[in-house]
Amino acid sequence: MLVLQAIIEGVLVGGFYALMAAGLTLVFGVMDIVNFAIGALIVLGAYLSYSLTIHFHIDPFVSLIFTTPLMTALGMFIYVFLIKPIKTNKVVMSLLTMFAVATLIEGILDICYNSGFVQIHASYINNSLRIGKLNFPLIYVLSFLLSAFLLSCLYFVTYRTKFGRSLRASMQNPVAARLVGIDTDRVSMITLGIGIGLAAIGGMIFGTTNAFNASSSYDIISRLLVIVILGGFGSVGGALVAAIFMLVIQDVVAVVWSPVWGSTAFYMILMLVLLVRPQGLFGKKGVRAQ
Amino acid sequence: MSTDTTISQRPTPPSYEVPKAIRFGALAVGFLVLVLFPLVFNNPTISTIGVFAMIFLMAVTGWNIFSGYTGYIALGHAVFFGIGQYATAMLASYWQIPPGWETFLLIPVSMFLAGLAAIPIGLIVLRVRKHTFIVLTIALMFIFQLFAYNLRGWTGGSQGLEVSQPPWDGSIFNLPYYYVGLFLAIIAIVTSFMIRRSKFGLSLLAIRDDEDRARSLGINTRNSKLTAFVISAIFLGAAGCMYAMFVGSVYPQFSFDPAFDLELSIMAFAGGLGTILGPSLGALIISGAQQYFLITFGGANVFLIVYGALFILILRLLPGGVVPAISDKWRSHVVRKEQRILDSESEGPAEAGAHK
Numbered sequence: 001m002l003v004l005q006a007i008i009e010g011v012l013v014g015g016f017y018a019l020m021a022a023g024l025t026l027v028f029g030v031m032d033i034v035n036f037a038i039g040a041l042i043v044l045g046a047y048l049s050y051s052l053t054i055h056f057h058i059d060p061f062v063s064l065i066f067t068t069p070l071m072t073a074l075g076m077f078i079y080v081f082l083i084k085p086i087k088t089n090k091v092v093m094s095l096l097t098m099f100a101v102a103t104l105i106e107g108i109l110d111i112c113y114n115s116g117f118v119q120i121h122a123s124y125i126n127n128s129l130r131i132g133k134l135n136f137p138l139i140y141v142l143s144f145l146l147s148a149f150l151l152s153c154l155y156f157v158t159y160r161t162k163f164g165r166s167l168r169a170s171m172q173n174p175v176a177a178r179l180v181g182i183d184t185d186r187v188s189m190i191t192l193g194i195g196i197g198l199a200a201i202g203g204m205i206f207g208t209t210n211a212f213n214a215s216s217s218y219d220i221i222s223r224l225l226v227i228v229i230l231g232g233f234g235s236v237g238g239a240l241v242a243a244i245f246m247l248v249i250q251d252v253v254a255v256v257w258s259p260v261w262g263s264t265a266f267y268m269i270l271m272l273v274l275l276v277r278p279q280g281l282f283g284k285k286g287v288r289a290q
Numbered sequence: 291m292s293t294d295t296t297i298s299q300r301p302t303p304p305s306y307e308v309p310k311a312i313r314f315g316a317l318a319v320g321f322l323v324l325v326l327f328p329l330v331f332n333n334p335t336i337s338t339i340g341v342f343a344m345i346f347l348m349a350v351t352g353w354n355i356f357s358g359y360t361g362y363i364a365l366g367h368a369v370f371f372g373i374g375q376y377a378t379a380m381l382a383s384y385w386q387i388p389p390g391w392e393t394f395l396l397i398p399v400s401m402f403l404a405g406l407a408a409i410p411i412g413l414i415v416l417r418v419r420k421h422t423f424i425v426l427t428i429a430l431m432f433i434f435q436l437f438a439y440n441l442r443g444w445t446g447g448s449q450g451l452e453v454s455q456p457p458w459d460g461s462i463f464n465l466p467y468y469y470v471g472l473f474l475a476i477i478a479i480v481t482s483f484m485i486r487r488s489k490f491g492l493s494l495l496a497i498r499d500d501e502d503r504a505r506s507l508g509i510n511t512r513n514s515k516l517t518a519f520v521i522s523a524i525f526l527g528a529a530g531c532m533y534a535m536f537v538g539s540v541y542p543q544f545s546f547d548p549a550f551d552l553e554l555s556i557m558a559f560a561g562g563l564g565t566i567l568g569p570s571l572g573a574l575i576i577s578g579a580q581q582y583f584l585i586t587f588g589g590a591n592v593f594l595i596v597y598g599a600l601f602i603l604i605l606r607l608l609p610g611g612v613v614p615a616i617s618d619k620w621r622s623h624v625v626r627k628e629q630r631i632l633d634s635e636s637e638g639p640a641e642a643g644a645h646k
Contacts, residue, residue: 096555
C-alpha cells in the first residue's frame, strides 16, 4: 500500500518536473541553449509568489496572473540583451551566460530574503484528498492538474498553431527556417520567454510543496538536468517519461529503503543508463554530434 | 594555411608572436613577484589571500589542460577538488597523521586518488559531447555531493570533517602553504606548457577544432581526451588537498560546490581559455579580488552578485580573454608596421592587403 502511495505521489510530483523539463528541452531545441538558470528562475518565481501572498494576501494560484507575464518579459529581456549578442562558440558561451545569470539571481535573492527557509502558504495547503485508503496532499493534486493542463497547452501551441509550426521549423533546421521567411530571432525570443514564464508557474508549485531558500535552485537544476539527459536532449516526450520515471523511482526507494538514498538512486540510474545509451533514452544518436 | 607568396619569399618572415625577450622578461618578473609576495606583505590577512590565489592557480591551470585544450568545458571538476579534500581529511584521521609537516605528504596521495577516480568518470562522461558533456559533468558533481552527504560513516555527512591544524605561529602560519602551493602551481604551469608544445597537445587542439576530422586523421581521440582529463584531475586533487589542509574543515556543500566550477571557468575565460598563461593570470586577479570582497563585505551574497555581473561583462566584452586580446593587438601592430614598410617600398600594398 505504501509503495502504491509512493508511486502515485511520484507521478504527481513528476508532473512539475515534466513541465519544467519540457520548457528546458524546448529552449534547447530551438536555440541550442542549456538554460542553466532555470533553477534560479524557478526559485525567483517562488519568491515572487511568496511576496504576493505575504504582502497582498493573494492566493498563490491567482498570483500567477502577475508573476507569469513578468517572468516572460524577463526571459525576452535575457534573450535580447544576453543571448542574442553571442556570436562565437554559442553553445558554451550561452551556457556560461545562463550560469552567470543564475549566480546573479541567487545573490540578489539571498540579500532580499535572507537565507532562511520559507514556504508559500494558503488556507488549503495542509488539506488532503482521500481516495479509498490512500491519502494525498491536496496541493500535490492541484499542482499536478495545473502542470498537466499547461503541458497540453504547450502541446497545442507547438503542434496546432502557426507559431508552433515556425518553432518546430527552427528546431529542425534554423537555416532552412530562415530561408523560408521565419524570423528565427523572434521565435527564439518568444520561446525563451515561454520557457522562463513556465518557471514562474513552476516556482509557485515548487514553493507551495517545498520549503525553499535562495540556494534551493541547485537541487532543482540538478534534477532537471538529470531528467533532460536521461530523456535525451531535445526530446520533449523523453523528458516527460524520464521525469515521471525518476520521481517514481525516488519515492519508491525512499519508502522501501531510506529517504536519504532516494535522490542518490535517481542519479545512479542516470549513470547506468548512460553506460548503455550515451544519448539518453529517447535521444537520437549523432544528431548533434559536433 | 594560406601562405602569401610575397611574404614567404621575403628574407626574414616577421614573427606575429610577442618577442621572446618580452615574454621571458614578463615571466621572470611575475615569478619574482610571486616568490617575494608573502615576504613583502607579511600581514596574515594578505598572505591568506595569496594562499587561496595559489590554490586556484594550480586548479585553473589543471582545468585548462583539459577544458581549454580540448574545448570540452567541464563544469564538474569540483568532483576532483572534493575528492582531494575528503581524501586529505579522511586519511589524516585514519592514519593519525600529527598536524604539522607530515600532512603535506598527503598531497601526492590526494593527487593519485583524484587521478584514479578520473579514469572511470572520464570513461563515462567522455562518451558524449558538447551540451550533454557539460550537463553530465554538472550532474556528476551533484552525485558526489549527495554521496558526501549520505555516506555518513566515512564523510561525517553534513557535519563535515576536521583537519587539525599545525600549532604554528600566526605570523608564519601561511608561509609553508603559500610556497608549497606556489611550487605545485609552477609544476602545473610547466606541465601545461610541455603538453601544449607536444604532439599530444596538438592532438588535443585538433580535437577542439574538429573532433571527427581529428579522428579521421588517425588520432586516438578517446585516449587523448582521457589522458588530458586525468592529468587535469590530478592537479584538482592537489588543489583540494591544499584547500582542506589550509581551511581545516571539509563540508559536502563546499567541497562539491557548483560555484567552484563557475569560478574556474570565469578565471580561464577572463585570462584566455586554452592559452598557457591566460588562466593563471585570470586566477591571480579574480581569486585575489574574490578574497578581498569576502573580507570587505563579509557575506557570500554580495560576492555572488559581483561574480555573476563580472562574468556576464567578461563574456560580453572580452569573449576571448585578456591574453588573446593582447596577442591580437600585438599581431595587428606587427601587420600594420609591415604594411607601412611595404607601402614605402611602393610596390605591393595590394599583396600585403591580401594577407589576412
